[in-house]
Amino acid sequence: MTGLISKFQSIEEAVGCIPDGATIMVGGFGSPGTPFALIEELLAQGQKGLTLIKNDANESGIGIGRLIEAGRVARLITSHIGLNRIAIEEMNAGRLRVEIHPQGLLAEKIRCAGAGHYGFLTDIGLETEIAAHRREIQCEGRTWAIEPALYADFALVHADRADRYGNLVYRATACNFNPLMAMAANETIAQSYRVDEPGSLDPEAIHTPCAFVSALVQVPVESSEQGRRKHVS
Amino acid sequence: MSPDQQRILARAAREVLPGHVVNLGIGLPTGLFSHLGGDVLVHSENGVLGCSPRADDETLDYDLIDAGGAYIGIRPGASFFDSCVSFAMVRRGRVDITFMGAFEVDEHGNLANWKIPGKFSPGIGGAMELAQKVPRLVVLCSHNDKHGNPKILHRCRLPVTAPRCVSRIISEKAVMDVTPDGLKLIDIAEGLTVSALRAATEAPLLVDETRLGRF
Numbered sequence: 001m002t003g004l005i006s007k008f009q010s011i012e013e014a015v016g017c018i019p020d021g022a023t024i025m026v027g028g029f030g031s032p033g034t035p036f037a038l039i040e041e042l043l044a045q046g047q048k049g050l051t052l053i054k055n056d057a058n059e060s061g062i063g064i065g066r067l068i069e070a071g072r073v074a075r076l077i078t079s080h081i082g083l084n085r086i087a088i089e090e091m092n093a094g095r096l097r098v099e100i101h102p103q104g105l106l107a108e109k110i111r112c113a114g115a116g117h118y119g120f121l122t123d124i125g126l127e128t129e130i131a132a133h134r135r136e137i138q139c140e141g142r143t144w145a146i147e148p149a150l151y152a153d154f155a156l157v158h159a160d161r162a163d164r165y166g167n168l169v170y171r172a173t174a175c176n177f178n179p180l181m182a183m184a185a186n187e188t189i190a191q192s193y194r195v196d197e198p199g200s201l202d203p204e205a206i207h208t209p210c211a212f213v214s215a216l217v218q219v220p221v222e223s224s225e226q227g228r229r230k231h232v233s
Numbered sequence: 234m235s236p237d238q239q240r241i242l243a244r245a246a247r248e249v250l251p252g253h254v255v256n257l258g259i260g261l262p263t264g265l266f267s268h269l270g271g272d273v274l275v276h277s278e279n280g281v282l283g284c285s286p287r288a289d290d291e292t293l294d295y296d297l298i299d300a301g302g303a304y305i306g307i308r309p310g311a312s313f314f315d316s317c318v319s320f321a322m323v324r325r326g327r328v329d330i331t332f333m334g335a336f337e338v339d340e341h342g343n344l345a346n347w348k349i350p351g352k353f354s355p356g357i358g359g360a361m362e363l364a365q366k367v368p369r370l371v372v373l374c375s376h377n378d379k380h381g382n383p384k385i386l387h388r389c390r391l392p393v394t395a396p397r398c399v400s401r402i403i404s405e406k407a408v409m410d411v412t413p414d415g416l417k418l419i420d421i422a423e424g425l426t427v428s429a430l431r432a433a434t435e436a437p438l439l440v441d442e443t444r445l446g447r448f
Contacts, residue, residue, distance in 0.1 A: 029279040032296045082355030102361040104320025111317045129392040172296040228295045
């Protein structure tokens with residue numbers, strides 16, 4: 001199928017186009033914004049040798065934590081995995097390669113790819129341990145680190161609402177990395193609790209215009225249940 | 234929360250001025266949340282400006298957490314944004330003050346709070362950018378580690394989060410400012426002598442006993 005309405009797909013079809021070894025951006029900061037249903041489908045389909053790009057590793061037993069525990073992730077590009085004990089163990093055992101970036105730089109590297117740039121210059125992290133891995137240049141009399149953009153084959157994003165064309169609206173702190181990743185990947189697969197007719201969303205309220213979205217899947221709210229803590233201290 | 238931690242938080246609350254945009258680091262600084270007045274905006278790097286503590290009887294919003302993962306509420310005038318905008322706010326200096334914990338902090342204002350090589354390396358999160366770019370960084374930490382060793386050092390030994398970034402240190406024993414001449418003692422805990430404080434601190438302290446506050 002071609003044309004605007006073809007973005008609406010079954011979850012099997014949408015996730016089925018991801019091959020072994022793919023580099024996949026996954027939205028979410030902690031649970032909010034994590035596309036749990038798409039991740040579960042990836043788990044069920046069996047793709048392996050994946051490189052994941054996500055702010056964090058969720059928590060053990062949920063989200064991408066399940067992919068890591070199933071041995072399906074070769075490499076994780078992230079900013080912090082402190083809430084996932086198993087991911088830390090896998091990293092320390094050498095079974096999971098983990099690449100750490102300061103959170104705002106991770107976001108900006110992804111944004112930069114979404115904007116079609118090579119990279120950007122920054123003074124964040126100069127004179128720290130992370131400087132060892134970066135090229136520095138002199139410009140306007142100051143030292144800057146070169147941060148290349150971070151591209152991916154696929155992005156899995158979670159929206160609160162969408163229309164059939166793939167226009168996306170995020171909610172509250174479930175926004176986070178989702179709109180950035182939706183722009184940075186070659187193919188963006190979005191899940192949304194609600195998918196309405198084109199025209200139902202306020203054009204001024206759309207966070208991700210449909211041109212960035214390749215496939216759209218409607219998922220029940222219950223698909224995010226694993227990320228919800230019922231007992232709150 | 235221990236009495237020492239309560240003392241740190243009560244003193245730290247006085248650092249926040251009306252109209253401030255504030256970021257609270259994970260751990261002890263998060264406890265400051267409930268000490269803040271109504272005229273400040275709390276920034277959380279996962280994409281919200283205007284966080285408020287969630288009342289116990291308030292319905293949980295599963296899409297609304299702070300950067301530490303706790304469910305929160307928002308106050309009137311709050312805004313949501315993506316992670317790039319959140320860190321643009323930080324790097325552009327629009328967050329006025331941030332509070333962070335520390336493994337080590339030194340007399341030059343260097344801060345180490347993200348990594349203990351071989352023991353603890355969960356990642357950096359937003360700490361590096363907050364430490365480097367927020368105009369005023371106040372460290373909230375115990376004065377000594379659990380073995381009694383000083384955490385306020387001549388020079389950090391652990392990998393730094395950012396160099397020369399700390400403005401003020403508040404421990405249960407003292408309030409100290411980072412100055413070009415070294416650490417200057419501002420306040421000392423009730424009942425503590427300057428010599429006892431010096432004994433618990435590796436970094437030299439500049440002390441003017443005539444102008445010393447108590448807390």
